[in-house]
Amino acid sequence: MSVPIVRTVAELRAVVAGWRRSDASVAVVPTMGALHDGHLSLVRAALQKAERVIVTLFVNPKQFNSAADLAAYPRTENQDAAKLAPLGAQLLYVPDAEEMYPPGFATTVSVSGVREGLCGAFRPGHFDGVATVVAKLFLQTGADFAFFGEKDFQQLQLVRRVVQDLDIPITVVPCPTVREADGLALSSRNARLSPAERAIAPNLALVLIETAERLARGSPVLPTLAEARAAILAAGFRDIEYLELRGETDLQPMTSLDRPARLLAASWLGETRLIDNVRTSPIGSTN
Numbered sequence: 001m002s003v004p005i006v007r008t009v010a011e012l013r014a015v016v017a018g019w020r021r022s023d024a025s026v027a028v029v030p031t032m033g034a035l036h037d038g039h040l041s042l043v044r045a046a047l048q049k050a051e052r053v054i055v056t057l058f059v060n061p062k063q064f065n066s067a068a069d070l071a072a073y074p075r076t077e078n079q080d081a082a083k084l085a086p087l088g089a090q091l092l093y094v095p096d097a098e099e100m101y102p103p104g105f106a107t108t109v110s111v112s113g114v115r116e117g118l119c120g121a122f123r124p125g126h127f128d129g130v131a132t133v134v135a136k137l138f139l140q141t142g143a144d145f146a147f148f149g150e151k152d153f154q155q156l157q158l159v160r161r162v163v164q165d166l167d168i169p170i171t172v173v174p175c176p177t178v179r180e181a182d183g184l185a186l187s188s189r190n191a192r193l194s195p196a197e198r199a200i201a202p203n204l205a206l207v208l209i210e211t212a213e214r215l216a217r218g219s220p221v222l223p224t225l226a227e228a229r230a231a232i233l234a235a236g237f238r239d240i241e242y243l244e245l246r247g248e249t250d251l252q253p254m255t256s257l258d259r260p261a262r263l264l265a266a267s268w269l270g271e272t273r274l275i276d277n278v279r280t281s282p283i284g285s286t287n
């Protein structure tokens with residue numbers, strides 16, 4: 001059993017048009033490949049929701065703000081197709097850069113507000129690249145549902161904004177972060193960690209989880225965040241780009257935990273940048 005692969009917009013549209021003739025619902029799971037169980041959880045959720053699932057695999061050059069990061073990004077199409085086959089996804093869409101951005105391509109989808117701060121402050125241009133390619137993938141597939149992981153929480157909120165602002169008829173479905181047994185959020189960039197770094201890596205999640213619990217019990221926000229930063233650095237991370245409490249739905253900065261929030265962090269471990277986030281609610285909050 002293998003998953004059919006298409007590489008052009010025309011082929012993709014022809015397959016989807018065939019599905020639509022029998023009124024099948026369609027979901028899309030956008031990825032950059034190097035699939036792991038986090039991606040596969042999105043595909044499983046999509047298969048629960050829609051009759052046809054398209055997984056897209058495109059290492060989007062427009063969202064990389066470092067040539068070295070783009071060059072180092074794993075490209076494992078054959079292994080990815082083999083991982084998808086047993087799940088039952090109906091189509092793998094693998095455009096190349098020319099198909100996605102033909103000569104003369106000149107349009108950028110740029111989302112103000114939500115792209116600022118957090119990862120946006122440290123990856124200039126990144127979220128314009130994400131917004132542009134995601135809008136294209138939604139329009140190319142014409143899917144009814146799109147599945148995104150909460151691991152990339154700012155990206156999820158950005159995608160919601162694009163869909164709302166451009167009236168794209170697609171429902172964005174968030175999926176919880178899948179973690180290793182020791183807490184580390186699955187990410188294709190984890191493969192870059194040395195064994196010693198891999199042993200340190202779960203501390204990012206563990207500190208976030210513990211800090212979220214302390215905040216929920218009423219610990220004051222700013223001193224508690226300062227202690228969390230110290231704990232992450234003491235564990236062996238070399239630099240913290242950000243560690244912030246933000247509103248769960250609006251991503252606005254928060255200095256007291258008076259409504260549901262997210263605690264989000266990005267930190268460098270050697271040459272690898274890890275991100276993670278956890279939900280944080282005031283004790284007794286039902287939201």
Ligand SMILES: Nc1ncnc2c1ncn2[C@@H]1O[C@H](COP(=O)(O)OP(=O)(O)OP(=O)(O)O)[C@@H](O)[C@H]1O
Nearest residue numbers: 031032038148149151152177178185186187188189
């Ligand atoms: N651990 C995870 N749990 C749930 N979803 C995830 C996880 N990791 C990635 N995803 C989701 O999979 C989709 C594709 O992500 P992507 O291909 O960038 O994978 P990644 O492992 O996050 O890679 P990267 O190294 O670029 O962070 C996104 O919606 C992302 O949020």
Ligand SMILES: CC(C)(CO)[C@@H](O)C(=O)[O-]
Nearest residue numbers: 030031032060130133152
């Ligand atoms: C959504 C996405 C596939 C767009 O390139 C990418 O940002 C990712 O893998 O999260």
Ligand code: BAL
Nearest residue numbers: 032063064126152155
């Ligand atoms: N997971 C988001 C894609 C990126 O890091 O570029």
